[in-house]
Amino acid sequence: MIAVLALIAGVVAGILVEPTVPVALQPYLPIAVVAALDAVFGGLRAKLDGVFDDKQFVISFVSNVLVAAFIVFLGDKLGVGGQLSTGVVVVLGVRIFGNVAAIRRHLFKA
Amino acid sequence: MIQPVGQRFAPDFLTELFRHPLDPGYADAAARRASHGPRPPWRRRGAFALRVLALLVIGFLLAVAYRVAVRAEPESTRAHTGLVEQVKAAQAGSDALRDQDDQLRRQVTLAQQQALGGTAEQLRQILIQQAAVGLAPVTGPGVVVRLTDAAAPIDPNTGKTSGAEVNRVLDVDLQAVVNALWATGAEAIAINGQRLTALSTIRTAGATVLVDFHPVLSPYEVSAIGSAELAGRFGQTTAAAELRDLVSRYGLGFSTRTEDHLALPAASGPTLQYAHPPVTPTSGAPR
Numbered sequence: 001m002i003a004v005l006a007l008i009a010g011v012v013a014g015i016l017v018e019p020t021v022p023v024a025l026q027p028y029l030p031i032a033v034v035a036a037l038d039a040v041f042g043g044l045r046a047k048l049d050g051v052f053d054d055k056q057f058v059i060s061f062v063s064n065v066l067v068a069a070f071i072v073f074l075g076d077k078l079g080v081g082g083q084l085s086t087g088v089v090v091v092l093g094v095r096i097f098g099n100v101a102a103i104r105r106h107l108f109k110a
Numbered sequence: 111m112i113q114p115v116g117q118r119f120a121p122d123f124l125t126e127l128f129r130h131p132l133d134p135g136y137a138d139a140a141a142r143r144a145s146h147g148p149r150p151p152w153r154r155r156g157a158f159a160l161r162v163l164a165l166l167v168i169g170f171l172l173a174v175a176y177r178v179a180v181r182a183e184p185e186s187t188r189a190h191t192g193l194v195e196q197v198k199a200a201q202a203g204s205d206a207l208r209d210q211d212d213q214l215r216r217q218v219t220l221a222q223q224q225a226l227g228g229t230a231e232q233l234r235q236i237l238i239q240q241a242a243v244g245l246a247p248v249t250g251p252g253v254v255v256r257l258t259d260a261a262a263p264i265d266p267n268t269g270k271t272s273g274a275e276v277n278r279v280l281d282v283d284l285q286a287v288v289n290a291l292w293a294t295g296a297e298a299i300a301i302n303g304q305r306l307t308a309l310s311t312i313r314t315a316g317a318t319v320l321v322d323f324h325p326v327l328s329p330y331e332v333s334a335i336g337s338a339e340l341a342g343r344f345g346q347t348t349a350a351a352e353l354r355d356l357v358s359r360y361g362l363g364f365s366t367r368t369e370d371h372l373a374l375p376a377a378s379g380p381t382l383q384y385a386h387p388p389v390t391p392t393s394g395a396p397r
Contacts, residue, residue: 006162010169014177017170021178033175036168046136053139054157058164060133091127098131 007040027076028069031085035064038092041099048106064092208378215245215376241298244307244377248298252335252372253344255287257353258363259328277360279330281314283353284321287332288312290349296334298374302326305377322378329363333372341368 021029039061046052068088075084148154226233240246260277264270284301291299299306304321311322318325334340344350345366353364 002162003165006165007169010166010171011173012169013166014170014173018177019174021174026178029171029175029178032171036171039164040168042131042133042136045132049132049136051136051140053136053143054154054161056133056135056139058157058160060135061164061168094124094127095131098128102132 028072031068031072031088032065034089034092034096035068036061038095038099039064041096041103045099045102045106048103068092211378212376240376244298244305244310247305247374247376248335249371249373250297250335251338251368251370252296252333253291253341253366253368254372255291255332255334255344256363256365256367257283257287257328257330257332260361260363277362278317279319279328279362281312281319283356283362284319284330284332285312286349286352290344290347291332291334291336291340294336294343294347295340296336298335300333300374302331303375305375307377310377333369333374335372335374338368341366 039057042060043052043057046057068085071088072085075082078084143149149157222236223233237246241248257279259279262276288299288301288306301312301321304324304326306321311320313320315325318327319330320326334344350366353362356362357364
């Protein structure tokens with residue numbers, strides 16, 4: 001419950017504060033969002049599985065975002081452009097799908 | 111499933127990923143808690159605070175990313191609307207100038223009347239000549255030649271109009287019609303309300319026909335004032351025959367109707383160009 005409230009509070013804060021994202025950071029935003037979604041769905045699934053762990057959740061979120069940002073940065077510097085981040089999106093996307101399917105089975109038994 | 115510690119990712123990484131999407135760390139943490147017992151309360155509270163903080167950051171991140179995406183997406187659309195607004199503003203400006211031009215020309219006519227007297231022969235001459243060259247609005251009977259682009263082709267697979275190029279009326283078609291009308295005795299011609307003079311141009315820019323640098327769109331209505339036989343004589347010209355051919359081959363629209371009362375506006379004044387002798391005489395005899 002508190003977790004959901006915290007998430008909503010973060011969204012509201014983001015809407016109210018209207019921060020300006022520096023142009024240099026803008027390429028990292030989409031991939032960071034995907035990484036964050038992976039952490040959220042992973043945490044939710046773990047919660048439903050009964051194995052949720054705060055430390056694991058926080059660490060997976062932080063490391064996901066950092067690794068994703070690093071891969072985008074690396075792809076940029078190597079000149080392969082978005083191709084490395086495609087790999088990130090595929091891996092995280094597969095995980096999100098799998099976890100959402102598990103959540104669905106928990107919630108709807110189907 | 112028994113896995114040796116330290117080899118969490120099997121060689122077939124993708125299959126493993128599909129089978130166990132959940133981060134293996136959760137299972138590890140649960141196993142550790144089962145074997146060592148729960149963490150002390152102060153660590154649990156700290157971890158809980160961290161979780162709330164992380165979720166706050168995630169929510170913030172989502173909102174920020176959404177805002178950035180919304181702001182960045184219509185970049186091209188914004189450029190397009192900006193250009194459209196510029197064009198519209200420029201057109202409005204040119205229309206205003208044209209109105210001003212008309213007004214000034216009426217003042218000139220009034221001044222001429224005052225200078226020459228209301229019934230003077232010269233004034234009548236001036237008006238007739240102005241009407242002839244297209245600088246005065248005229249009314250009278252005549253014909254209207256109507257040309258339209260072909261209908262958009264229907265895609266045979268989907269049954270909807272396809273995005274393929276439609277057969278358009280070209281500048282040469284309009285030129286042929288106008289020239290044929292002049293040749294068969296038209297006294298004044300306008301295309302979609304744009305009066306033509308001896309100096310008018312009909313040209314294509316991209317897919318648009320420009321008459322005196324003003325875009326005109328299909329349906330094109332070429333109104334011509336002339337004698338009663340104008341329509342019949344125009345129908346016998348080669349231009350009309352060619353257009354009928356285009357109608358049957360490409361599906362353009364082409365029709366002619368006579369009108370008892372046509373009103374054509376004045377053309378915008380011509381930009382007259384004069385030759386000037388050079389100020390200093392050039393050396394040497396002309397060759």
